[in-house]
Amino acid sequence: MANDAKAPNWSRRSAMIGLAAALAGCSGGTFQLGSRSLTLPWGDDAGAGPQSGTGTIGTPMTPAPSGNAQRFGRGSVPVALLLPLSGEPALAQLGTALANASKLAIAFIEASPNIGENIHITLRDTGTNAAGAINAANAAMREGARLVLGPVTAEQITAAANVTRAANVPLIGFANNGSVAGPGVYVLNVLPETEMKRAITYIREQGRRGPAGIFPATPYGEALATAFRQQAIAAGFSPSAVYTFSDPGEAQGIINQAKPMTETGMIDALFLPDRASAAIFAGLMAQAGIDRDLVQVVGSADWANDPGLMANPALVGAIFPAVDETGLNAIRADYQRQFGSAPPQMATIAYTATILANVNTLSLANPPYSQALLTNPSGFAGRDGLFRFHANGRSDYALVIRQIGAGGNVTTLDGAKI
Numbered sequence: 001m002a003n004d005a006k007a008p009n010w011s012r013r014s015a016m017i018g019l020a021a022a023l024a025g026c027s028g029g030t031f032q033l034g035s036r037s038l039t040l041p042w043g044d045d046a047g048a049g050p051q052s053g054t055g056t057i058g059t060p061m062t063p064a065p066s067g068n069a070q071r072f073g074r075g076s077v078p079v080a081l082l083l084p085l086s087g088e089p090a091l092a093q094l095g096t097a098l099a100n101a102s103k104l105a106i107a108f109i110e111a112s113p114n115i116g117e118n119i120h121i122t123l124r125d126t127g128t129n130a131a132g133a134i135n136a137a138n139a140a141m142r143e144g145a146r147l148v149l150g151p152v153t154a155e156q157i158t159a160a161a162n163v164t165r166a167a168n169v170p171l172i173g174f175a176n177n178g179s180v181a182g183p184g185v186y187v188l189n190v191l192p193e194t195e196m197k198r199a200i201t202y203i204r205e206q207g208r209r210g211p212a213g214i215f216p217a218t219p220y221g222e223a224l225a226t227a228f229r230q231q232a233i234a235a236g237f238s239p240s241a242v243y244t245f246s247d248p249g250e251a252q253g254i255i256n257q258a259k260p261m262t263e264t265g266m267i268d269a270l271f272l273p274d275r276a277s278a279a280i281f282a283g284l285m286a287q288a289g290i291d292r293d294l295v296q297v298v299g300s301a302d303w304a305n306d307p308g309l310m311a312n313p314a315l316v317g318a319i320f321p322a323v324d325e326t327g328l329n330a331i332r333a334d335y336q337r338q339f340g341s342a343p344p345q346m347a348t349i350a351y352t353a354t355i356l357a358n359v360n361t362l363s364l365a366n367p368p369y370s371q372a373l374l375t376n377p378s379g380f381a382g383r384d385g386l387f388r389f390h391a392n393g394r395s396d397y398a399l400v401i402r403q404i405g406a407g408g409n410v411t412t413l414d415g416a417k418i
Contacts, residue, residue, distance in 0.1 A: 073120035080140035087128035105354035130159035137163035181393025213271035273300030327383035352382035
């Protein structure tokens, strides 16, 4: 999963289902409520903070009032940031990167004369288990946090939420597992239903009528398969086929089953969301003589930034939903300068959550961060584009549609939409 010793290629998928697979194998001015959402004042230089190159981000971090924690930001409203900073090395590395992104967001707030400094962040280490998340959440409640950001994994979000819900304090976690969401517990990430809805809506607009899908028999694969069925039916389709596999050795048999339906037009779009096996299935489709013009291959958001997939000839013409990288690119240089490595994909989630927490209409409300405010149906414009929370805690996240071309060239076919 790591391309670089300093900056693993953590995708949003990495936080799914408690990172169980990753750990076993180790392996993202003010908002205005009302008829529309307003973009935060993030221009091309949105990531700009102090330019001294000294490694100090805005207000120097100071020890929190109690416990093993750090504090940054100068506002009066206390917000807790719960992240894995120790324990399993890869997950701790991700937690540190997300903490860095939050500091960068605070630096942006402090450097922007038109944005009020409303919050301060108390950063607490959750370790990598449920007990660590409970301890960190209890400490945050004792210190009066009005909002909790994090943790990252589904297991830790559930554990921390048991504490925050009892205290009537909202939590915004960073996993992309919607099952951990609920009233007062929100997830800010790309959920399976979000990417499936975006891709299915797009292929319907392109005239496709027979979607099918191939999914691994894993917790995440099952979540994607469920989302595929639900979103396909919601879009007016009757899914032609939904295949599952436990081992890539089953791929040939699945393609053999699917081929007759591709020839009759019953299958004209085939979803291959699993990054590890997508090229295998696409290669077998080519060997079987399945016309790529007649059957559109559709990937997932997990495909983004995988150079091996992008360069695979069998996947030329394939499309996939993805987060717009404009936001990540905007903070890349500042992050690199301040922290000595490239930001992971999930950095924009922590950055967005920090800016969201500081918004006047949320942080200065009485009470702050109420469900009515956080679930504004118009949504909010974050670092990656538009997103919104629902009363059930799940989120919608704007995604683009990209297509793989010859030589690994990737183009955007359709702009960011929810």
